[in-house]
Amino acid sequence: MSKRRATATVSKILNFSCVDGPGNRLVIFLQGCNYQCKNCHNPHTIGICNHCGDCVAPCPSNALSMSEGHIRWNAELCTHCDRCLAVCPNQSNPKTQTMNVDDILQLVRKHQLFLSGITVSGGEATLQLPFIVELFNAIKADPSLRHLTCMVDTNGSLSQTGWEKLLPVLDGAMVDLKAWQEETHRWLTGRSHHRVMQTIDWLGKHDKLEEVRLLHIPAITDFEQEIDALAHYLSALPARTTIRLNAFQHHGVTGPALEWPPCSASQINAFAKQLTQRGLRVLYREPVT
Amino acid sequence: MVNNMSIPEKFRQIINDPTLSPMQKSQYLALEADASLPYPEITESVKAAIEDNILCDMFEGNAPFKPRYVLPDYAKFLQQGSEYLELPPAKDFDEALNHLTILYHHVPSVTNIPVYLGQLDDVLLPYAEGLDAETIYRKLRLFWILLDRTLPDAFMHVNIGPTDNVICRTILRVDAELKQVAPNLTFMYDPEITPDDLLRQASHNICECSKPHIANYPVHAHAYDNSGFGIVSCYNSLPLAGGANTLVRMNLKEVARKASSSEDFFHATLPNYCQTMYELIEARSAYLHEQSGFFNGFLVQEGLIDESRFAPMFGIYGMAEAVNILLEKDGRDEKYGQQPAANKLGHRISKALSDIVTSTPVKYGYHGRALLHAQGGISLDEDVTPGVRIPYGTEPDPVSHIQALAQHHQYYTSGISDILTIDETVKSNPEAMYQLCKGALAIGFREFTANVHSNDLVRVTGYMVKLSDIAKFKEQGSRTNTTGLGAEAAANTGILNRKPRVVSHEQAPRYCDSQ
Numbered sequence: 001m002s003k004r005r006a007t008a009t010v011s012k013i014l015n016f017s018c019v020d021g022p023g024n025r026l027v028i029f030l031q032g033c034n035y036q037c038k039n040c041h042n043p044h045t046i047g048i049c050n051h052c053g054d055c056v057a058p059c060p061s062n063a064l065s066m067s068e069g070h071i072r073w074n075a076e077l078c079t080h081c082d083r084c085l086a087v088c089p090n091q092s093n094p095k096t097q098t099m100n101v102d103d104i105l106q107l108v109r110k111h112q113l114f115l116s117g118i119t120v121s122g123g124e125a126t127l128q129l130p131f132i133v134e135l136f137n138a139i140k141a142d143p144s145l146r147h148l149t150c151m152v153d154t155n156g157s158l159s160q161t162g163w164e165k166l167l168p169v170l171d172g173a174m175v176d177l178k179a180w181q182e183e184t185h186r187w188l189t190g191r192s193h194h195r196v197m198q199t200i201d202w203l204g205k206h207d208k209l210e211e212v213r214l215l216h217i218p219a220i221t222d223f224e225q226e227i228d229a230l231a232h233y234l235s236a237l238p239a240r241t242t243i244r245l246n247a248f249q250h251h252g253v254t255g256p257a258l259e260w261p262p263c264s265a266s267q268i269n270a271f272a273k274q275l276t277q278r279g280l281r282v283l284y285r286e287p288v289t
Numbered sequence: 290m291v292n293n294m295s296i297p298e299k300f301r302q303i304i305n306d307p308t309l310s311p312m313q314k315s316q317y318l319a320l321e322a323d324a325s326l327p328y329p330e331i332t333e334s335v336k337a338a339i340e341d342n343i344l345c346d347m348f349e350g351n352a353p354f355k356p357r358y359v360l361p362d363y364a365k366f367l368q369q370g371s372e373y374l375e376l377p378p379a380k381d382f383d384e385a386l387n388h389l390t391i392l393y394h395h396v397p398s399v400t401n402i403p404v405y406l407g408q409l410d411d412v413l414l415p416y417a418e419g420l421d422a423e424t425i426y427r428k429l430r431l432f433w434i435l436l437d438r439t440l441p442d443a444f445m446h447v448n449i450g451p452t453d454n455v456i457c458r459t460i461l462r463v464d465a466e467l468k469q470v471a472p473n474l475t476f477m478y479d480p481e482i483t484p485d486d487l488l489r490q491a492s493h494n495i496c497e498c499s500k501p502h503i504a505n506y507p508v509h510a511h512a513y514d515n516s517g518f519g520i521v522s523c524y525n526s527l528p529l530a531g532g533a534n535t536l537v538r539m540n541l542k543e544v545a546r547k548a549s550s551s552e553d554f555f556h557a558t559l560p561n562y563c564q565t566m567y568e569l570i571e572a573r574s575a576y577l578h579e580q581s582g583f584f585n586g587f588l589v590q591e592g593l594i595d596e597s598r599f600a601p602m603f604g605i606y607g608m609a610e611a612v613n614i615l616l617e618k619d620g621r622d623e624k625y626g627q628q629p630a631a632n633k634l635g636h637r638i639s640k641a642l643s644d645i646v647t648s649t650p651v652k653y654g655y656h657g658r659a660l661l662h663a664q665g666g667i668s669l670d671e672d673v674t675p676g677v678r679i680p681y682g683t684e685p686d687p688v689s690h691i692q693a694l695a696q697h698h699q700y701y702t703s704g705i706s707d708i709l710t711i712d713e714t715v716k717s718n719p720e721a722m723y724q725l726c727k728g729a730l731a732i733g734f735r736e737f738t739a740n741v742h743s744n745d746l747v748r749v750t751g752y753m754v755k756l757s758d759i760a761k762f763k764e765q766g767s768r769t770n771t772t773g774l775g776a777e778a779a780a781n782t783g784i785l786n787r788k789p790r791v792v793s794h795e796q797a798p799r800y801c802d803s804q
Contacts, residue, residue, distance in 0.1 A: 015688040018721035019714045024688075024728075025721075114688045114728030116720060283717055 004101040004138065008131040011045050011096050011123065015111055021151040021174060021210060023116020026108060030131075031096045033124040035155050036190040037178065039217060039260070041252035044085040045123040047092035055084035055094045064094055073097075101135050108145060117149030117171065126158040129165065136169035151210060155189075156196035163202055172210030173203050180226040188221070200237070209241045217248040218267050220260055224274065231278035245272055245284035263287065296325055308766025316401055316770075323350035329572040338565050343543045346573065347399075347536050347604075347667070353573055354581040355397035357602070358533040360519045361593040363407035365530075366392055367416070373587035382425070385416040386432050393440060396588070398522075400770070402440045405521040405532075406472055408448045410456035417456060425455060430463045437469040443752035443771040444522040447472045451479035451506045453487045461490050465497040468746050470753045470769050474501035475520040478730060481507070492723040495739050496716050498746050500753065502706075503737040505698075505730045512702045516598070523665050523752055524706040524736055528655055531598020533703070535573040538604030538664045539566055541611035541638070542673050551615040551634065555641055563645045567659075570601040574653045600655035602703050603646050604664035608635055608677040626679030626693050635677060636696040643700035660703035668777040678707055687711060691729045698735040709739045716741060 011031040014020075020027045033046045040046065051071050056064045063077035064084060071094045084094050108118060118139070120132050136150040149171040156175040163170075177196060179185040185193035203209040212234070214223060223230055234243055247263035265286040275282050294302070303309070303317045328351050338344040349357060367379040367388055374392065379385040389407070396403035417425055436445070449457045457476075464474055476491040477483075483506075491501055502524060509518055509526050517529035527533055544562050548554035577583055578596070588594045612625040612635045623631035646661040654660075666675030674680045677697045684690050687709050694707050715721050722739065729737045740747050745755050754775030758767050762776040 014686065016686045016721075016725070018712070018718040022718065023720035024724035111688055111728075113731045114691070114724055116724050285714065285717065 004134055006131040006134045007098050007100045008128045009096050010099045011093050020119040026115055026118045028120050030122045030125045030128050032127050038188055039257045043091050043254050044093045047090040049092040049094055050090055054087055058083045058087050101138050104135055115148055119151045119153055121153035124155050125152055126154050129162050133165050140169045156199035160202055170208055172208050174211040175200055176213045180222050180230050184222045204238050211242040211244055213244045215246045216263050216271050218263055227274050231275055234280055243282045245282055247287045249287055326351045329576050331572050334565050335568050343540050344566055345538050349399055353577040355583055356532050356534045357399040357536050358404050358521050359396055359398055360405045360527055360529050360532045361396055362530040363412045366593055382416045385413055400442050400444050402442050404444045404446055405519050406447045410449045410454050413456050414454055426459050429459050433463050433467055437471045441769045443470045443473055445472045446521045448475045448519055450477035451483045453484050461494055465494045468498040475504050476501040477504050477506040479506040489723050492726045493719040495722055496719040496741055499740045499744050503726055505735050508735050524704040526704045528598040530595050533602045534577050534599045536602040536604050537570050540607045541605055542607035545611035545614040550618050554615055574601055578653045601659040602662040603659040604662040606664045606666055606675050607673040609674040609680050632693045639697045639700045661701050662703040663701045663705035665706055668774050695732045695734055698733050705735055706738055711739050711741050713742045
């Protein structure tokens with residue numbers, strides 16, 4: 001009998017991703033986030049379903065139904081038209097699954113010959129920390145799986161005590177730094193960025209900082225105004241840490257952020273150039289037009 | 290292509306085409322001359338199957354006077370020299386490259402230029418002794434440029450690996466730097482011999498230039514005797530010092546349409562059409578072996594090829610449509626590439642084909658047999674998917690894609706290709722390509738091939754084209770013979786619309802002015 005008890009609310013799993021850490025990764029997207037980013041490109045992963053039932057009627061393939069006060073989702077019938085996401089008053093996704101560690105391990109075993117590792121992402125994955133700790137522990141305890149690297153994609157809001165629990169089984173974390181100034185960060189995400197800075201610092205000290213990501217939204221984020229301070233800060237990060245620049249696009253975005261112009265190729269190039277001129281090595285991709 | 294022009298009119302059109310080079314004109318004229326002869330004698334049932342688009346002879350011509358694919362033993366040639374070509378044995382690296390350049394111009398194929406240039410690291414390594422790495426690099430770089438400019442056809446194919454050596458490494462370096470259409474390149478991988486780090490270099494090259502194609506060495510080697518094998522043209526695996534005398538292909542989609550159910554397909558329709566296909570194979574290879582005089586030439590006399598090592602390729606395509614049609618006739622709605630039950634029916638068809646091909650004797654074959662081949666399609670195929678591939682636009686993620694098809698690979702001795710198209714994000718994370726490739730080979734893929742979306746150099750079946758060349762082709766023609774095929778494939782088969790993915794197409798370069 002398995003002693004594993006933790007479960008997670010999973011919104012999606014990808015068998016193949018080359019953008020969520022080094023090599024090919026199985027990515028587990030967990031539902032729920034504690035930030036309310038204006039620019040969120042996966043807003044349906046923010047909320048947790050409260051089974052209000054608003055999504056049932058609009059579903060054209062009857063993949064959603066209500067029984068005993070709970071939304072049921074039939075994956076076989078689902079055509080992934082995402083109308084349910086559009087009507088949800090709660091920024092949630094009715095197509096989530098509750099999975100336990102053994103369910104995930106089964107998937108990892110099925111695909112392990114193709115994998116460099118696994119990444120938990122979100123939403124904000126660390127809101128379901130006990131599950132992640134148990135999952136990573138299980139992988140590191142299995143001789144046939146322990147070569148797989150275990151990574152977390154995070155907004156950096158987890159406390160140091162939380163990271164300490166994960167430390168023995170964590171290979172690296174990818175952290176979003178959403179703005180430089182506290183005010184900008186608060187305005188954009190609804191939260192302070194002190195935790196994020198602490199997380200970056202702490203992960204760096206423990207050799208677990210895989211990647212720091214900056215989302216460039218011209219005229220919205222403040223990276224360019226603060227370029228010298230930003231560059232100075234980034235220069236002090238460990239050598240293993242990748243600095244990745246992302247160009248803001250409209251994909252998935254809702255609300256006022258749709259009024260913001262997307263970041264063009266020349267804008268992301270210019271941002272990268274400013275950092276390179278200050279001695280930094282950055283990775284980025286021009287937006288596909 | 291049906292063409293109502295008279296023969297002189299066709300000749301005139303080719304001669305006056307402003308986009309063709311004189312050499313290209315000569316080749317097209319020769320093809321028209323061949324096509325004007327009567328077809329080898331075949332029965333009414335074979336004729337009907339050809340007319341019904343069930344069987345196809347791949348436009349090899351009406352009087353086959355050269356094998357489709359020839360794989361000379363180049364190592365032997367360098368060691369012994371050639372009386373016919375008045376060449377002594379090669380003594381050093383320069384002589385070896387010079388000798389090879391000469392012989393290449395005497396190796397025929399369906400395209401009139403060689404489709405196989407040799408296992409070049411094995412062939413050249415004995416002559417590289419004493420040379421430093423930089424000298425080898427300069428010489429191979431010039432050689433690579435010479436090959437692309439003088440043998441202008443992306444079916445021309447070099448093999449390297451599975452051992453780690455300076456020639457293999459240098460060829461990978463040069464190939465990624467030059468990003469040329471030609472030569473096509475296969476890297477052999479053997480988990481027992483090839484270091485991970487060399488497979489990494491090869492798979493990182495794919496991210497740069499969609500080359501090389503990676504072959505599962507132990508699986509191929511096991512299919513042939515100790516005299517070896519080579520990968521030629523578009524993923525055709527064939528005996529070394531031999532080749533393919535002909536390639537005939539069967540459209541499984543049309544065969545399935547003739548069946549009333551999957552059981553009828555397995556018990557009647559498929560075996561019947563296989564028999565008809567064998568008649569066509571026999572007729573075509575008989576002409577080559579008995580009337581053309583090909584096997585009296587110097588390649589045979591000097592022991593560079595051996596008639597007994599030639600085999601017909603038994604090609605199939607349209608597996609995806611065949612499975613979907615049969616399931617529909619059985620009253621089920623699973624789809625090929627998507628549901629396990631559909632994939633399983635596909636595997637069963639491959640096994641049935643393999644049982645037929647490995648048990649049916651042919652007069653001119655490898656150990657008396659033809660070799661089963663998943664054919665990559667040609668530019669004229671519409672609404673039918675190459676080989677056993679998953680239809681364009683319906684592919685699952687790359688890992689599920691590989692898992693759905695891996696079971697087929699054991700059956701297709703003379704080659705099978707599933708071209709994966711990978712999102713361009715892989716360029717900044719080439720380790721993902723390495724993992725994907727390693728996983729595919731580990732679960733039994735005979736060959737692994739990927740295009741990277743957004744590369745200018747892309748694969749069409751097995752040969753390479755530059756998208757920028759296709760864009761210019763209509764106005765200017767192309768120095769490279771295969772660009773026209775790529776342009777036609779782009780127009781007919783929607784290859785460029787592939788949901789990061791593929792096209793297909795392999796055939797003789799024939800005149801394809803756009804009517």
